[in-house]
Amino acid sequence: MVKRGYRKERLDRGIKARSDDIFAIASWRETLYLILPRAAVIVSLLAFPLLKDVLGHYWQNVMLITCTIALLALSWDLLASVGLVSLGQALFFGVGAYLAGFLSRTFGWTPLLTIPASTVAGALLCTAILFPVLRLRGIYFGLITFALPLLMMRMIEATKILGGTEGLSGLPPLPDITFELYLVITAALVCAFGFKRLMDTDYGLVLRAIRDNDRSVLASGINIQWYKAQAVFIAALPGTFAGAFLTHHYQFVGMPAFALDFSILPLTSVVIGGAGTFAGAVLGAFILVPLSEVLRAFGTLRVVIYCSFLIIFTIGLPEGIFRFIERKYHQFERVVPLEEVRA
């Protein structure tokens, strides 16, 4: 007796444009195929602030926090690309946040001035703080970054500078929520695409090389400390921006700016979304932050559910959600008849 069966077959789409170096886009269909997912993300994000009547204040705020965490996650991912594993993204956040508070309290500057100023000055400050420990690798660097935000927090408490435990309140706000949303969404998009682009240049190649094999980079005549410092500066920018931004959103800055949340949430976002892709960092934040908001309804169970979710995803999809989706998008399945099977 002869039986016929079918099986599923997965194929990679044979599109040249997918390869890293050769951009040979053959037709408008392939162009569309590549641009569509990016365009969809950009358009829906930019449309979000327009839906304020539908979504209400609550979800607008969730979006705002999500984008802030996404910025910190992008910052984490860039640091990781040079081999620096940060357990203390709150450092960037806190420095940016306090600088904005300080500048606006001391000089009475408008937020439109304090935000860019504290983004750049804060990133410089963070680079200076981390410079001495840049030669540390792996967990040693991680531990120092973990300790620094705690140190900052306690220092402010002990010395009572910058408002001490009270913090600085009554700071000037940004124009309105729509403006805020557009500002932070644009920042996240520029950062995500910009970082991706940066890592594809020869400069980015050098950064990746430092992560993989610093001996050969040194023997290639490149000063590793200097390049790591540059990477820290670039990576700190979205972090300090996020801090300065939220300071003016809340019109307040206090010790919670150095809180553990701002270190852990970005880190877990990248782990869930997939490291090294930048899009993964954003995706992770867009899953985790709203999830943790929704879970507030569950009271104490929130942490249990949240953590289970984390564990399931890290074990089930160690490559990260983004890489998984990317792979699926570039593959298509078809059903093919099996060779004749004799039963």
Add this chain to the structure above:
Amino acid sequence: MRTDPILRVCNLSKRFGGVNAVYDVSFYLYEGETLGIIGPNGSGKSTLINLITGFVKPDSGKVYFRGRDITGITPDKAVSLGIARSFQLVRPFYNMAVYKNLVIPLYSPRVRKLKGGKYGDRDEVAIHLLEEVGFERDSQVPFKTAGTLPHGYMKRLELARCLSLQPEVVILDELFSGMSMSEIASMLPLLEKINREEGRTLIMVEHRLRELFRVVGKVIVLNFGMKIAEGTPAEVMEVEEVRKAYLGSEVEAGA
């Protein structure tokens, strides 16, 4: 009257724990010369190179480059001055395409300065360099990830990295090890070209004496970290201590 030697090493010493890896070694080399460094396993050849190129800091002694004290400079500075080295134990950027491995040194301040500001198409230069060290022109090999290369080709990639830096002094640590006889034979004309035509000073550490002696005019011999002989290949192989240190086969093969 000649000018300063391009490289002068004075009484260099380095201890690791209780071991004198390099002990009181001195030598000098003029621009365009070739030097072989030989000695049994563990005699301090690689350490001597590490001391010169800044990968290891000496306990005592001095290194001069064109008369300038460069003792204990950082490896990237050494490259900027024009001293390029290969490693005995190759470690390319495994996950990158082979030619992308060369984009890193091509991005270095030294190369960018020599090329005067903007340095256009590094990819093209990289592929050209690979051809020069013996990667076939039309093959797909340069586009594969470096981790998949056979060992002999990783060695060639190391050499290509050195050459990409347009060095004045090229230091090759056991380039020939892991290469077949015919592979080595194909490298010899290239090494000669680097030295004679391009005028680069060449230092080679080798165990393959016969092939080494076809390239270098001068040899120093290390044993237990100490320099025990110096001279032309023929001269050093006459020295009793050298013959004893090598004890047999390799001397026979080389002499």
